[in-house]
Amino acid sequence: MLTSPVLRILLLLWALAAAPEVAAEVSVKEVQTREEGGMLVMDANIDYGFSEEALEALDNGVPLTLAVHVQLRGTGDWVWTTSLVDLRLRYVIRYKPLTERYHVSQLPDKGGVDYVTRDAAVAALGDIDGLQLISNKRLDEEEGPFEIQVKAELDIEELPLPLKPIAYLFPSWKLSSGWTKWPLDF
Numbered sequence: 620m621l622t623s624p625v626l627r628i629l630l631l632l633w634a635l636a637a638a639p640e641v642a643a644e645v646s647v648k649e650v651q652t653r654e655e656g657g658m659l660v661m662d663a664n665i666d667y668g669f670s671e672e673a674l675e676a677l678d679n680g681v682p683l684t685l686a687v688h689v690q691l692r693g694t695g696d697w698v699w700t701t702s703l704v705d706l707r708l709r710y711v712i713r714y715k716p717l718t719e720r721y722h723v724s725q726l727p728d729k730g731g732v733d734y735v736t737r738d739a740a741v742a743a744l745g746d747i748d749g750l751q752l753i754s755n756k757r758l759d760e761e762e763g764p765f766e767i768q769v770k771a772e773l774d775i776e777e778l779p780l781p782l783k784p785i786a787y788l789f790p791s792w793k794l795s796s797g798w799t800k801w802p803l804d805f
Contacts, residue, residue: 643670645794647769648745650801652752659752659803661689665745665771670791673773674737676782677721682713684726684777685744690768691752693761694802703761704752709774712744765803771796 649664667685669677677683691704709726715733721740724731734740758765772795775786786792 643673643791643794644668645771645773645796647771647796647799650767650769650799652767652803654755655749657755659691659755659758661747661750661752661767663687663689663747663750663769665747665769665796667741667745667771667794669741669773669794672789672791673794676778677712677714677737680714680716681779681782682711682777684774685710685712686772686774687747688768688770689750689752691765691803692768694764694766703758703765706750706752708747708750710744711777712740763803767801767803768798769796769801770798 645668646666647663648666649662651662653660653662665687669683673683687708687710689704689706689708690702692700692702696702710723711726712721712723714721714737718733720733720735721737722731722733723740723744732743734743752767773792775783775792778786778792
């Protein structure tokens with residue numbers, strides 16, 4: 620009945636497409652702002668719920684690069700309206716087998732910190748503390764209200780070449796929080 624190779628391939632593609640959603644996800648749990656030294660400063664907590672495939676790759680020495688995009692915009696601004704702040708932060712987590720430690724750093728490499736356990740490294744990866752956004756003087760010149768928009772995702776382009784096709788094809792590698800909006804409060 621299923622003797623045609625084309626029919627078998629179609630059946631396989633249908634089975635892959637109908638596969639249940641992967642439980643892995645990235646979510647921005649909390650964003651807070653405060654005034655510090657005449658600047659608006661942001662703290663954020665991002666939960667990186669990596670898939671089993673991504674964690675297996677990490678444990679086997681594949682560095683995972685995460686991109687965090689932060690924008691400060693007027694509430695209700697159109698997409699094409701220029702943001703007051705538009706920052707792109709990049710972080711990398713990698714396993715060092717010789718020391719049996721996980722290393723987390725911001726790119727371009729700013730030293731970073733080593734962690735004994737993977738869970739501690741992943742938790743630290745999601746903590747953004749004291750990110751300076753804009754001066755209060757500049758913010759006072761603009762009309763409010765404002766919101767902070769944050770998006771965090773796994774940067775598939777930074778994976779090793781043999782992993783890229785797999786990462787593009789399988790949902791377990793498409794880890795993104797999507798845009799989250801947080802009203803500016805300080």
